[in-house]
Amino acid sequence: MRPTSRPDTRAMTDQIQRFLFDNTNVRGELVSLEQAYAEVLDRHDYPAPVNRLLGELVAAVALLTDTVKLEGTLSLEVRGSGPLSLLMAESNPGGELRAIARLAEDAEMPSEDAGFRELLGDGQIMITLDPREGHRYQGIVALDQESLAGCLAAYFAQSEQLPTxxxxxxxxRRAGGLLLQRMPDESQNQDVDAWERTLHLAETVKAEELTGLAPEELLHRLYHEETVRVFAPKPLRFGCTCSRERIAGALVTLGAEELRDVVAEQGGIETQCHFCHTRYAFSAEEVEALLAESSTPPPTLH
Structure with a gap:
């Protein structure tokens, strides 16, 4: 693979790009994030090491969503016992991304160079696939590796999915990620060493290359001696799926007694989306209407 011109390494766009190695059963994805990542961070005030780990999570959820070809929502929820108690990122086929982090109550601020295990300690990652049609699927993997990427690779290995x-x-400022996957079809594989060779080359990638090089240039650096077929990139952006209806549904689950106590104290209910900070207000009358609607049984069909 030889690019026709040298890309501008400063011109990073929010995109994900699929590629494959001809005559092998190895495929990959490259994700580059700048504006969408910035919009996630602009809505919160996290310590620098949390910002970095949140960027890795957003890159990971984009890679996995495109890899599984899910017509629905994919989320990654990381819960730990360290100063960082929660990380969550969500993506959908439309290329919309959102993410949040939560520090444990009374937690000491992590050091500037705190790593994955220092931030999270023990815990687990929950991977949820929520298709528009069909059943929701959830998988869980322990935080027993030294990086987020290592934990996700362990998930694929333990769940007997495709080697990934x-x-x-x-x-x-920028986030990036690379994913390689070995497909099960051996009929088109004319290169039995392709998987090990492409993995070995990928292991040479540096963090600053994932965040600082344009995708085409990064592929050229890693695989200039391979025959790589690169597909058109798909744009990514920050996007929140919150709505007044979804917030109302969440409020109802708190129960009538708790909602009425809040209304009695405050005269109504005001809340906001944790992801985008959009505020939603409900008057006392609107709360009662929600409770009445939720207690009304569905019509009987005859």
Whole structure:
């Protein structure tokens, strides 16, 4: 693979790009994030090491969504016992991404160079696939590796899915990721060493290359001696799926007694989306209407 011109390494766009190695059963994805990552961070005030790990999570959820070809929502939820108690990122086929982090109550601020295990300690990652049609699927993997990418690779290995490896990086301004996957079809594989060779080359990638090089240039650096077929990139952007209806549905689950107590104290209910900080207000009358609607049984069909 030889690019026809040298890309501008400063011109990073928010995109994900699929590629494959001809005559092999190895495929890959490359993700580059800048504006969408910035919009996630602009809505919150996290410590620098949390910003970096959140960027890795956003890159990972974009890679996995495109890899599984899910017509629905994919989310990654990381819960830990360290100063960082929660990380969550969500993506959908429309290329919309959102993410949040939550520090444990009374947690000491992590050091500037805190890593994955220092931030999270023990815990687990929950991977949820929520298709528009069909059943929701959830998988869980322990936080027993030294990186987010290592934990996700362990998930693929333990769940007997396709062999998959990830490389993730973020620096507070840009985030990037690389995914390689070995497909099950051996009929088109004319290169039995392709998987091990492409993995070995991917292991040489540096964090600053994942965040600082344009995708085409990064592929050229890693695989200039391979025959790589690169597909058109798909744009990515920050996007929140919150709505007044979804917030109302969440409020109802708190129960009538708790909602009425809040209304009695405050005269109504005001809340906001954790992801985008959009505020939603409900008057006392609107709360009662929600409770009445939720207690009304569905019509009986005859």
């Amino acid at each position: 490896r990830l490389w993730l990086a973020a620096d507070g």
